[in-house]
Amino acid sequence: MKIKSLLVNDQTQALGIDSVRPVFHVLWEEMKENDPDCPDQGPSQDALPSFHITVTDSLGVCVWDASGLPADSPYIYYEGEPLRPKNGYKVDITLENGNGVPAGEMVSASFETGFMGMPWQARWVEPEQEDAVEEKELSFFEMVTYVDDGSGPSRLRPCQEVLKRFWCNENIRSARVYASAHGVYDLYINGQRVSKRRLAPECSSYEENLYYQTYDIGEYLVPGENTVSAILADGWWIGRLGMAGDSCNYGRRLGFLMQMELREQDGSVTMVLSDENMVSRPSYIRYSDLFIGEKWDMTFDPGQQWTPCTVADIPMNNLCGQPLPPVQVMDTFSDPRIFYTPSGDLVMDFGQVIAGVVRLTLTARAGDTVILEHSEILDEHGNFKCNILGRNKDQKDIYICRDGEQVFEPRFTYHGFRYVRVSGIDQSQILKAEALVIGTPLRSIGEFSCSDKRLDQLQHNIRWSQISNMCSIPTDCPQREKLGWTGDINVFAPTGCFNYDLKNFLESWLKNMRIAQEDNGEIPVTVPNFVHQDRTQRIMSGSNSSSVWGDACVMVPWYLYMAYGDRHVLEENFHMMEKWMDYIQAACAILPENYDSLSPEEKARNPYLWNKTYHFGDWLIPSLRARPDGVALGTRLTAGVVGSAYYAFVIRHFIRICHILGAEEKATAYETLLPKVCDAVAKTYVDEDGTVNHCSLQGLYVMILACGIVEGDLKQKVADKLVSLIRENDYCLDTGFSSVSYLLDVLYENGYKDVAYKVLFQTKGPSWLYMVENKATTMWENWMAVTPKGIPTDSSYNHYAFGCVGDFIYRRIGGISMAEPGYRKILFAPDLDCGLDNARCSLETPHGLAQCSWEKKAAEESSWQIRIRVPKGTRGIFRCFGEEKILENGTYHFQASRSKTRESWHRLKEKFMGTGQGSGVTVMGQSTLTSG
Structure with a gap:
């Protein structure tokens, strides 16, 4: 065995670590079969080697020396002396055989701690600015019928530049900047951007978990006078978010926090702080919004009219060192096909639906205005079509040119697109166009390919939707909402954990979920739970929680544990799970309005049925979507079954978690509860002939089977009914978000694997390969987003949820x-x-x-x-x-x-x-x- 590398908190450049027990992650070398050190040269039952690890501080003092650590887990949690704030550490690790003799070369890594609870010396400062405009609240009817009038940009404000001058001598040993913002920011030293990161401080539950970033700025400093500056934009703090395009979720004013520490050779430290001596002015970026887009005016001259910033008395107990790698450019698509559409528009086709921005190199005259409009599709005639509708969903970047050759690259927004309509210049003025893929860099760990190119394309689409929706948090889509929908990641996590290493990424997101959990245990349907999105959801449904969605607090930690084998994720989230399970029991105990008219048997079953509060049910059922009331009807028909059946599913997993963590008393209580829930669900919703809820929706049958509600002959009858429905539907699926991930396994495990494969390889819609046949490069939200007549609809063409089928493919076909x-x-x-x-x-x-x-x-x-x-x-x-x-x-x-x-x-x-x-x-x- 050979150690390839060592990560600290799953980062290669771990600066500003705030955890008291950082985790050291060993990556193994992939060896060729003819390598003499390759472990795969014969059946070996030799004892595994162990790890010997030492951690030393910046003075060379050893703070942890441990040998004999089992190598059966690559995750080693620090157990040494307490780490000191803002100190550097080196980690050395070697493999040892059973006699303590080194069995391989030493591999090293380094990390640096952050504040770790130490008080900041810097103060929050706010540039001179007008307060942001809070968008008008919309009723549910207004949300679903809203036609954007294009007035969103008129309500936006300029980005702000903040600056401070400082003196630096030649004897600097190390130089660090710790920074954060209310909004998003880029940091500059002497006019040079000091990091490839984007959209810092990124997206989190700001009220308790606002990330700060740590920068090594030594290479940018010069002896004498220097400047530190930042450009601030609205981001998630102020900008438009969610379905309704609401603004000002956390505040109305941009703010900046910066603490620079210059450590000299003698150990003395000079601090440069954000305070009343920091100045600001409006930026050439006239506005930037995550959804509306970004506008640059290169003819704008702010002059030298710097205005003092205002110190704001804002608590800092919510600050935390960023725990995951920074959002950045991960890939680039160059040389798009540039053409004129039948309607005469100049359009660039990058060949792949992505999340990101365009970097445009062009030549123009001062004052020329270039407009870039982004979309994921063209219409049936090959013309540009905006596929995302609603308030503040413009996806439009504007650039007012200076003279000559220049580059436009939006900094504080990102879009979902494949096609870009260009206006204001002609094709000859475009010197170079690149699509920059933006997101959180994740380590690719899984691969699948096969003899069927359609299935290969499906795998390609799954991976690209995952790439597009892992931007600081797991989002539903990169254009319409950019929200951390809990149901989407619940159904997709097994697939996602195969394709990429999501351990640190989702563990960081789960911290935001713990913060978002209500006192009564309720888990919101989106995490972070933005203020106005919470209001929007309650307007729409009367609740901001649902089965399957809220159940992600149990299931996502479980999937992470199963994928990576580290029980810490269960320990860290167990209290959240307990509160959620208590919440469900309380919700089940609610008496329905017709309680007095129920029979004694129905009253006895009531405490075990989660059917009295709101649920999405089997969300977005294909056969109902064409109806005007289809979405609402689907919820009404499926909510009770899905809520109650999935309760049993989650109980089963919670019992397993309790056993793993030694919570035997709680496990016993839920083992007693589980058969009562299954019995109540079966007697309430399943007829003797296997009919579920007196209807013919495939997803309900899938949920009854997947959740283990029925056994024996009745189970077979339910399976037979499901197969009859599928055959009647010409082997096309009719499952929604909640049931689709279990469909093929349910068929496979109940004696119908031939039907499972017919559904998988079906090219008629709705089906997975229908998307492929219609030239999809990512997964769609709507199975029939392009109609059989080839007409694209106003849908999201980059939703990973239906990519959950990847898990089945990797296990059953990949093996x-x-x-x-x-x-x-x-x-x-x-x-x-x-x-x-x-x-x-x-x-x-x-x-x-x-x-x-x-x-x-x-x-x-x-x-x-x-x-x-x-x-x-x-x-x-x-x-x-x-x-x-x-x-x-x-x-x-x-x-x-x-x-x-x-x-x-x-x-x-x-x-x-x-x-x-x-x-x-x-x-x-x-x-x-x-x-x-």
């Missing part, structure tokens, strides 16, 4: 799934009968690279070659055609075949590729397994 938390034991069970010729799946587990690839032999209809790689420190289970083999770590090559004369006969041949001397390949064993 990799966890048999124990953190992939300590891995199940390799590729379905060779899925209809494909080959598939390749790989996952960088916490213990190393797992791989499963298989290919049908061209000359034989029922013969396959399979290759499996089991990482060190894990065990594998290979399951094929009903047979099972236990695998130690290593790389295996199998040949599997099926008898053509008797379908129930299966034969499995195993060959292990070992390290035999001479030939280089040794057959370690061969067996024929038969079942009949």
Whole structure:
């Protein structure tokens, strides 16, 4: 085994760490099979090596020295002496064998602590500015019928520039800036931007968890006079947010906080602070809004009329060092197709729906005005079409030019788009156009490909919707709302955790969820829970919580635990889960309005049914969307079933969590409750013939089965009914947000895997491949966003929720799934009968690279070659055609075949590729397994 690198709090440049127990994350080296140090050269049952770790401070003093730490988990939590604020530390880690002898090279990392609760010397300052305009509150009717009149920009204010001059000598040993803002900001030293980060301080629950950033500015300083400055924009603090485009969720004024510490060679520290001596002026950026867009005026001359900032008496107990990597440019699309549409518009097509901005290099005359309008689609005639409607959803960037060649790159906004309409210049003036992909950088860990290019495109679409919606928080879409909808990430998390390492990203978001939880235990449907979005949701539904959505407080920590094997995420969020489960019990105990008319049996079932408060239900059911009242009708028909059935689903997982954490008394209480809930749901909503809630909506049957509500013959009847509905719908799905992630597994596990694959490979809408057939490059919110006649609708074309099918694909077709938390034991069970010729799946587990690839032999209809790689420190289970083999770590090559004369006969041949001397390949064993 070889250690590749070491991350601190999952960051490569860990400055400003505020955690008292930072976590050191070991990444393993991916080795080739002919590497003499490769663990995959033979079945090895040798004891795993252990870690030896030392942590020393900036003076070389050792603050933690630990050996014998088990290497079965790559996450090592600091257990040394208390860390000191604003101090540098070095971490050295080596592998040791059982005798304490080093078994590999030392790998090092460094980190630097932040304030860690120390008081700030700086003060919040506010530039001279007019208070922001708070948008008019909209009624529910106004929200759904609003036609934007384009007046949003007129209500916006200029961005502000703040500046302070300071003196610096030549003897500086280190230089740090700690900064945050009410709004978003870019930091400059001597006019140079000091970081690639964007949209700092990013999105969080500001009332208790406002991030500050730490910068190493040493390379930007010069002896003598220097300047520190920042440009401030509205961001999430003031800007328009959510469905209704409301503003001023946290305040009406921009603010800035900055503490610079210049440490000299003798150890003395000079501080430069934001205070009454900081000055401000309006910026050439005339406004910037996350939704409306950004406007630059390069003819604007602010002059030298700097105005003193005002010191604001604002508490600082909500400040916290940023716990996740900074939002930044992650990818670039260059050389778009530039063309004129049939209607005469100049349009750029970047070929991929993304979240980001355009960097435009152009030549123009002073005063020329360039307008960039962003959209994810063209209409059926090939003309530009704004696909996102509503108040303050402009997605329009404006640039007033100076003379000559110049570059326009918006700084404080981002959009969802593929197409950009350009007006104000002609094509010849565009020298270069690039689409910059903006988001939180995440480590890619999972890959899938196969012989069906449509499925490969679906995987591409899933990943790009995930990339587009991981911008500081997990969002629903990058254009219309940019909100942290809890239901979306609940259904998508298993898929997301396979594609990218989401451990730190979602753990940081869960802290915001803990803050957003109400005193009564209620979890809001969006996190952070912005003030006006909370009001909007309560106007729409009378509540700001729902089953499936709020249940993310249990399920997301569970998915993280299963994916990465670190129980700390369960411990950290357990109290939140307890409060939520108490909230559900209280909601179940509510007496319905018709309680007096209920039978004694119905009254006895009432405390176990979560059907008295608002739920989204099986949100956005395809067959109902065409109706004017379709969304509301879907909620009415499904809310009670989904709320009550999913309650049982969450109880099952909460019981498991209680056992893991040793909360046995609570586990016992919920083990007693679970059968009562299942019985109440079954008797209330499931008829003896398997009909659910007297209706024919597929999602209800899926939820009853997925949540384990019924057993035996009744379970089979429900499954049979579901399949009948699917067949009647020509193998098209009719499931909403809540049920879709369970659909294919429910079919697969109830004897209908052929139906599951027919649904997966269906190209008629609604289906996953209908999107692919209609040239999608990301996942859509609406299954039929493009009608069968090829007419695009006003929908979001970048919603990851329906990408939840990836989890099924990786497990069933790719053949990799966890048999124990953190992939300590891995199940390799590729379905060779899925209809494909080959598939390749790989996952960088916490213990190393797992791989499963298989290919049908061209000359034989029922013969396959399979290759499996089991990482060190894990065990594998290979399951094929009903047979099972236990695998130690290593790389295996199998040949599997099926008898053509008797379908129930299966034969499995195993060959292990070992390290035999001479030939280089040794057959370690061969067996024929038969079942009949």
